[in-house]
Amino acid sequence: MTEENSVEIVNVTKRFGSFTAVNNVSLSIRRGEFFSLLGPSGCGKTTLLRMIAGFEQPQEGQLLLNGEDITRLPPNERKVNTIFQSYALFPHMTLWDNIAYGLKIARRGKAEIKQEVEKMLALIQMEEQAYKKPDQISGGQKQRVAIARALINKPQVLLLDEPLAALDLKLRQRMLIELDNIHDEVGITFIYVTHDQGEAMSLSDRIAVMNGGRIEQIGTSGEIYEAPRSSFVAAFIGDTNFFEGVVAAELDKDYNRTRVEGLGDVVCFNDKNIQLNAPIHLSVRPEKLRISRDRPDPNPHFNVLSGVVEDIVYLGSHTRYWVRTGDYRISINQQHGRFLLDERAIKWKDQVFIWWHADDGFMLEQYSEHDELLMTLPDAPAKP
Amino acid sequence: MHGATASRKSLTEWLVSIPTVVWLLVFFVVPTLTIFAIAFRPVNLDGGIGTGWTLETWRGLANPNYPSIVWRTVRLSVATTFICLALAVPCGYFMARVRESWRQALLLLVVVPFWTNFLVRVFAWRELLHPEGWLKQGLVFLGLAAPEAQLLYNEYAVLLVLVYTHLPFAILPIYAAAEKFDFRLTEAARDLGAGALRAFWNVFIPGINRGLLTAFLVVFIPALGSYVIPDIMGGPSSKMIGNKIAQRTFSDRNWPHASGLSALLTLAVLGPMVVVLMLQGRRQPAANKEGPA
Numbered sequence: 001m002t003e004e005n006s007v008e009i010v011n012v013t014k015r016f017g018s019f020t021a022v023n024n025v026s027l028s029i030r031r032g033e034f035f036s037l038l039g040p041s042g043c044g045k046t047t048l049l050r051m052i053a054g055f056e057q058p059q060e061g062q063l064l065l066n067g068e069d070i071t072r073l074p075p076n077e078r079k080v081n082t083i084f085q086s087y088a089l090f091p092h093m094t095l096w097d098n099i100a101y102g103l104k105i106a107r108r109g110k111a112e113i114k115q116e117v118e119k120m121l122a123l124i125q126m127e128e129q130a131y132k133k134p135d136q137i138s139g140g141q142k143q144r145v146a147i148a149r150a151l152i153n154k155p156q157v158l159l160l161d162e163p164l165a166a167l168d169l170k171l172r173q174r175m176l177i178e179l180d181n182i183h184d185e186v187g188i189t190f191i192y193v194t195h196d197q198g199e200a201m202s203l204s205d206r207i208a209v210m211n212g213g214r215i216e217q218i219g220t221s222g223e224i225y226e227a228p229r230s231s232f233v234a235a236f237i238g239d240t241n242f243f244e245g246v247v248a249a250e251l252d253k254d255y256n257r258t259r260v261e262g263l264g265d266v267v268c269f270n271d272k273n274i275q276l277n278a279p280i281h282l283s284v285r286p287e288k289l290r291i292s293r294d295r296p297d298p299n300p301h302f303n304v305l306s307g308v309v310e311d312i313v314y315l316g317s318h319t320r321y322w323v324r325t326g327d328y329r330i331s332i333n334q335q336h337g338r339f340l341l342d343e344r345a346i347k348w349k350d351q352v353f354i355w356w357h358a359d360d361g362f363m364l365e366q367y368s369e370h371d372e373l374l375m376t377l378p379d380a381p382a383k384p
Numbered sequence: 385m386h387g388a389t390a391s392r393k394s395l396t397e398w399l400v401s402i403p404t405v406v407w408l409l410v411f412f413v414v415p416t417l418t419i420f421a422i423a424f425r426p427v428n429l430d431g432g433i434g435t436g437w438t439l440e441t442w443r444g445l446a447n448p449n450y451p452s453i454v455w456r457t458v459r460l461s462v463a464t465t466f467i468c469l470a471l472a473v474p475c476g477y478f479m480a481r482v483r484e485s486w487r488q489a490l491l492l493l494v495v496v497p498f499w500t501n502f503l504v505r506v507f508a509w510r511e512l513l514h515p516e517g518w519l520k521q522g523l524v525f526l527g528l529a530a531p532e533a534q535l536l537y538n539e540y541a542v543l544l545v546l547v548y549t550h551l552p553f554a555i556l557p558i559y560a561a562a563e564k565f566d567f568r569l570t571e572a573a574r575d576l577g578a579g580a581l582r583a584f585w586n587v588f589i590p591g592i593n594r595g596l597l598t599a600f601l602v603v604f605i606p607a608l609g610s611y612v613i614p615d616i617m618g619g620p621s622s623k624m625i626g627n628k629i630a631q632r633t634f635s636d637r638n639w640p641h642a643s644g645l646s647a648l649l650t651l652a653v654l655g656p657m658v659v660v661l662m663l664q665g666r667r668q669p670a671a672n673k674e675g676p677a
């Protein structure tokens with residue numbers, strides 16, 4: 001069972017005083033995987049990472065590295081290395097000495113250290129700067145030195161704690177590609193902590209979305225975006241429109257009708273077998289909605305609503321519309337047709353129709369975002 | 385353009401520093417030079433300073449008793465500095481690591497001794513170490529000291545009280561440096577395979593070097609000039625240079641000789657200070673450089 005798992009976290013709980021940072025979390029990370037822990041600040045993702053590194057001890061549960069219990073092992077005896085958010089390069093040492101530090105501690109031979117450090121400097125393309133001090137190089141360069149300093153120890157797992165947070169946008173995008181390349185090159189397990197869904201989605205094989213010390217969902221980028229399992233995941237990953245409703249009727253084995261207060265009845269794909277009269281959240285992504293001035297052809301699986309355009313934001317690759325219908329203000333992303341040839345573009349105050357396919361709406365068990373307790377009790381959804 | 389702003393800035397800096405310069409001139413440079421000058425004056429038999437110039441004092445400083453006193457002074461000062469730093473580093477580390485609310489309390493504990501007069505604290509030690517004092521009696525009771533052992537009036541008593549009085553001055557700058565230290569650096573060292581002690585030594589100690597240098601200066605220099613502590617705690621065989629200066633000034637009323645000793649002490653103090661300042665100056669340019677070179 002542990003053969004292909006690199007890191008296993010079994011029922012781990014960590015409390016700081018009365019605050020529970022990580023609450024009974026279990027997850028398995030496969031060997032060679034690029035795995036992200038994604039969530040808002042304070043969700044416990046960094047604490048979880050620090051426990052894997054050995055800087056924090058869990059009160060309950062077990063941590064396994066390649067099947068071996070490392071729960072009580074000090075950080076220096078774990079075959080994992082960390083890239084810190086602030087890089088934590090040693091300011092009094094040259095870059096060369098920074099990179100060589102791990103091997104010096106391991107008492108490797110002088111010739112071997114020299115060879116390995118030079119190899120690393122070549123990997124990060126910083127041979128010329130080897131004898132500078134950390135305060136003489138830029139943020140992106142520090143980042144690369146931090147990576148080299150960790151990788152030179154040939155860790156079984158590389159932990160990355162928001163490594164791109166301190167960089168500006170352009171550099172972040174470049175480092176994103178570099179990280180991806182390095183991961184492909186070294187082939188070890190990466191565990192990546194971030195609050196940036198874009199970073200997580202573009203790099204990861206799998207993502208664990210965390211909230212309030214718990215894991216909400218584990219899946220590929222596509223799974224958590226297209227099929228969020230909870231309202232929190234739907235809201236945190238990308239934008240979405242939420243509708244609150246009650247299951248009113250079952251149409252057939254796949255679809256039901258949901259009554260949304262202040263909007264009307266909509267057809268939903270019933271992938272979760274939610275019972276009749278159960279209160280739900282319905283999530284529809286803005287890009288799944290269509291907008292037009294003319295009523296679309298009738299189709300039993302389409303939900304068609306009419307409304308008034310309240311706001312239009314042109315975003316280059318697409319345009320975002322806000323349409324008022326009933327009690328709801330719905331956001332819609334639409335790519336442009338042939339912009340110049342479109343006979344009449346949609347404008348403010350226009351009467352429009354918006355519609356979406358029943359399969360593109362996701363029913364989620366309802367909970368109030370502040371009511372974290374409910375996340376632990378999926379059988380008892382909140383009363384509307 | 386750039387040059388003009390630079391020179392205006394330096395002019396302002398000069399104007400701002402005038403009060404400091406005047407203060408140092410009047411209360412430090414002039415008195416120090418006066419003392420140097422007095423050392424070249426002859427002795428006046430009334431206990432004052434004679435007229436004319438002579439090298440008599442400097443010949444007198446080649447007193448065969450002095451090397452042992454100088455050696456004792458240096459030895460005690462070095463030992464005091466070493467012990468103070470060795471105690472202050474773990475203290476500063478601990479204080480920087482505890483919770484914010486605890487820090488204030490600990491800081492207060494470090495400063496509390498200053499609320500009692502220095503002399504009173506030194507005399508209190510005399511009471512403790514006195515043959516009838518309860519510390520001595522307690523040690524005898526525990527079998528840690530022989531009943532006839534003399535805890536007072538020797539070099540160890542002087543060293544003990546020197547360490548006791550100077551320790552807060554070592555803790556404060558080291559704590560200030562440790563408090564600013566980024567402890568993620570020691571975590572990084574642990575992460576790269578260093579044990580706790582190794583990380584402490586390789587990363588924390590270099591990280592607080594400014595604090596260590598300051599602590600060194602504020603302990604070593606006053607310790608070299610100690611007078612009251614060896615006078616009260618020490619016996620005739622544990623006198624330091626400070627006591628000799630006092631003796632020449634008050635008992636022998638040989639001011640030129642006292643000035644000569646003072647001048648030597650000043651030079652001895654300036655020596656390590658210049659070295660330290662040079663060390664700091666050498667570190668400065670690298671630290672001030674910003675951005676990619």
